[in-house]
Amino acid sequence: MRTYANNSRRMYRGSRSRKTSLLMVLVFVWLIIGAIAAGQRHYYDSQPTNCASTGTIAVTILAGPLNYLGMNPKVDNCHVDVPQPSS
Secondary structure, three states, X not given: OOOXXXXXXXXXXXXXXXXXXXXXXXXXXXXXXXXXHHHHOOOOOOOOOOHHHHHHHHHHHHHHXXXXXXXXOXXXXXXXXXXXXXX
């Protein structure tokens, strides 16, 4: 015999998974729009030669639709500590 309490619990689980699915789709679309913006700026034409160009591609993708609202994120310089081999 089913009770109303069991049905409400099932409805809550269903709506929660729908919210999660919707959030995942929105994040995916956001990143796709950012990747398209990076392509339109020709960031993929050549291989990144340093950390700054890789960082610029990454922040452009993360900015997503904000690129089309005037945001033009760039990484000017970055420093990566490379471990020195022990002698």
